[in-house]
Amino acid sequence: MSSLVSLSGDGQRALKPEELFEDAIAQALRGQKTSEQSRKEFVDKLKDRVSEAMKDNNPSFVRQVLDCLRVNCFKDMEDSNNSVYTWNARKSGLMAIGAVAIGLGSKVGDFLKDIMGLLLGPDSKHLGPFLAEASSDTESHRVRYLSCEALFNVAKIAQEELLPYLARIFDGLSRLYADVVADVRHAAQVLDRLLREIVTSHPEKFEVDTFAEEVCTRMKYKNPMIRQLCLGWTNLILQIAQVDLVGSNPKIIQGLFEHLADDHSRDSLQNAQNLLEQCIEKVKASPLATKRLIVFNTAADLAKNCRKEDSKIRFQSMWWLLEYVHFTPGYGPTTSVKDEEVKLWWQKWAEALPQLIDGVCCCIGCEDGKDLNGALLELANLLHEYLRVDELVETLKQRLGKLRDGEAAMVVHIACLQWICLLLVHRPQQMLQRKIVKELFMPIFESLNHANDEVVIASLRVLAQLMETTPSDQLGIEDLLAKESVRRADGAKEEPQKSLFTFIVDRLLEELEKQRDMLETRGRLMIHQLCGHLDPRRLFVTVARAIPAQEKNFAQKLVQTFNWILLTSAETRSLREELLQESERHPQLGHEGEKPLFLELLEPWFHNPASALALCLWSQQYELASELTGRCAAFEPTLDFLQQLDQLVQLIESPIFSRLRLQLLEPKKHPMLLKCLLGLAMLLPQAGAFQALRERMHLVQSSLLLEVRFDSEAPATATKSDWLSFSSKEGKEGKEKKEKQVDLAGLLRSFDKITQQRNDARCGPSP
Known part of the structure; x- marks a missing residue:
């Protein structure tokens, strides 16, 4: 025991309880069993001793007390094989922490690091009683209860000075909030209310970014009590006007979406959805520059959500993305906005589009997905000079390559063709590169034999747009067409400079000749569509x-x-x-x-x-x-x-x-x-x-x-x-x-x- 170094860092050994206190306090801290009356006396005496030491300007006594508690009461917290003396010592130590905090009063901030080190542990490898793993032992239940009580007493005195530790406190609070013992749960709830009051009273000192990450991590837990706790804190964060939305909202939003997954509690789901509505309203009310940062900090996560199996997450994510589109300056009726801000929005949308399209294709089979895809197509018409053709083409190629039979695949097929057509309209020269023509457009001819007429119509729309495009350079795509397509009545080969329009007409005729039944069943439909576009x-x-x-x-x-x-x-x-x-x-x-x-x-x-x-x-x-x-x-x-x-x-x-x-x-x-x-x-x-x-x-x-x-x-x-x-x-x-x-x-x-x-x-x- 004498080899241990004090917390004060002065190199002195930690004193034993009997060296600091009279018998009543010393017995309690040594782990001896005491009566209820004795414990109350022990707490009162310790509180008075600390108070007197501070009046006498003797802070070293307080540090000696904290060193004594660390060595005698909270050593080897990770050891589950504890004797009755160890449990008693821990309980006494927790009561002593509360007494010390009360005795310190306004001076508690000077010792708060040491006090929180005892309760929470110095690091993630050495946890204090508030964060220690729970066991089924009855004494363990009592320790968890007293740890809540001790932290409550510290928080009551420290107030806003405790806020830097709030993220670590929430880690333990979320476990105790769902404890199997009712008394422990009640103690955690009382502590939770106090912490919320402190945050509400001192929002300017609330480190919301770190705390929001912890809340979002806990939202993934399926325990209803933990989720209830997370929703309550999320609601509190959204009510605080001083909170930095740019830093916190992305984490909160994703956490709420995680909360929607596999939650069969109607009330809990409704609360989460209400909070999401509060979030979007808060984003709407933000300045345009702030709104832009929030939108594009969360857009990628929302696109990933669109690929998830949980329908609630998908639908809510699609709705959010649709709202984001409507936020965009220049999209629909908007007030006057500086050109520079508009360009920033459009550049960011152009960066996000490939990932968004990939996500939307996973849920485009529903009406909400079709609405979102339509909105993104309209938005893309504004972005033509910023569109990232290579990335978009790669995304569309991958999606077309994954198509299977079924209605869902048909809708995705049509959506991809719509995007190809849009790129042809706005970036024809980039789209008419030989590689893209070979890999993206030539398979479109195969789509003409698709079982669904809507796919055929969309394919013809792309081909029509391609036929109307006049490339600046010779494409050199003659070898992409079958030999028969360059024959004429006199048997001579067609000039290589013939127009792209003629190339595609020849290829269409080849497809019709190869599959005569297509001319019988779809010939009129195809000609109707081509005449409508050309x-x-x-x-x-x-x-x-x-x-x-x-x-x-x-x-x-x-x-x-x-x-x-x-x-x-x-x-x-x-x-x-x-x-x-x-x-x-x-x-x-x-x-x-x-x-x-x-x-x-x-x-x-x-x-x-x-x-x-x-x-x-x-x-x-x-x-x-x-x-x-x-x-x-x-x-x-x-x-x-x-x-x-x-x-x-x-x-x-x-x-x-x-x-x-x-x-x-x-x-x-x-x-x-x-x-x-x-x-x-x-x-x-x-x-x-x-x-x-x-x-x-x-x-x-x-x-x-x-x-x-x-x-x-x-x-x-x-x-x-x-x-x-x-x-x-x-x-x-x-x-x-x-x-x-x-x-x-x-x-x-x-x-x-x-x-x-x-x-x-x-x-x-x-x-």
Whole structure:
């Protein structure tokens, strides 16, 4: 015992109890069993002795007392094999600490380090009685109770001077608050109330950062008593106006989210949610710069929360992130903000986006997740110059690589495609790097065969955006396309400088040719979407120029699908109007300039005679339509061909062709139209389409009777377009006009050649 050094650091040995006190106090500190009355006397005497020493300006006596307590009462606290004398000594020592603190009064601060060293222990390896592990021993229960009582007495005297030790005190308090012994729990609750009063009275000395970390650590514990304690202290922290939000809020927020996990207590959950609402309100009320620091100190943790299995944590985290987006200056209606602050917000959002997208993809299957993703997309539209393309692309690649079957994977797939499209809009040059094109865009073609139409629509939106992009440098992506895509009708390879638009059209046609059923099931959907996002004229002309290079049966189906969209879709209304305007203006086709749309489409449309006939009828080229109808008689009446003619009659009977039907009221003015429709009726079997067309032709008789009434007028001359003619007028004027007209006979020869090739391909070579 004599070899121990005093706490005062003067090198003197610690005195024994009997060297400092009379028998009553000495007996208690040596661990001898005493009565209740004796303990009270012992406490009073010790308190008086300490008080007298301070009045006599003798602080060394107090240090000797504390040294004596350390050596005789609190040695080997980690040893669980304690005798009854050891337990008694500890209990007496705890009572003595309270007596010393009361005796010191206002001077307690001078000795507080030594006192707290006895109660809490000098370090984490040597714990004092307040932090020592509990045991089931009855004496241990009493020691825990008295440690609360001793600390209460110290806190009552020390007040705000105790606050630097609050984090370590909370470590022990959280254990005692959930103690198995009711008396110990009650003592801990009394101590807890006192500590809260001290913090409330002296918030300026409250070291909230360190304390908040301790609270958040304890929030992970599932004991309801500990969680109740943590929620109470969190509420107190939020009520203190002087608390540094930047330092404390990130820790508190994450702690509250941890509290939501696996807590089946409705009241506890409600309290945690209420506190989270208080937190967000406190963030809202903060200055913009402070708000920015809080938002981006917690955004990463919230993104991680979105990946957790607990639904309560996920939903609450999504709501918080959505609120964060709304905090952003420049997003939605906001008050005037300095440009520098706005830039700081946008730069921080750009840094956080890759991690946020990864988190949102884990919970985007719910409505809240979709709302958050939509808000982030809107926000990203503001950040275009700050977007970190490489990091975002890497995140999207990883997410697309993890896709599996199911609705959740489908929603993630669509979200990733939306982000790719956004990056193409704002950072096209970076997105069109060869590596990104190969790794990110080429797999999009595979998405066109996805089971869900929404994925296909999103994929087409990306491809359309890619087609509209004009790269500053040559991409050199020819090798990313299959060899067939660079063939043309003459067998020559396409120039490597062809546009990205043409590259993608070629690749789309390849995909459709490889998977013919996709053209049947999704062809119209795909063309609808592309026409909605692109210039439909450019799309149709590009496809028309590519059709001669396609396999004949595929070309026929392709023309049939595109023709149906051309004549019926709202997205191609401008093309139909252009065809009519060309017809009405009678353009001089021999002049240099852009080739008329009708002539761009006509020869490729010959691969499907019914579609070519429909195109001629819409463009009011009735003479050519009549000639094509006559040539159709030479075709083998296959079921497919008859079905196409049936669809043509349905089109003629639809509102789209109301102009054509009204022209039947003037049969003398449009004889070739009448001849074409009569020829079409002769080709059809006597089924529904034939009956409909026959009824329409019966009405023409009434039109003829109507024209008889106006015989006194000059007979109407048959009109035909200046586009097409078998012969020209005599003279110089007629010769010049002939040079500017398209040779109808030549077109018909082209039609005969294409249809013969198609028949040969279908029937095989002649024997």
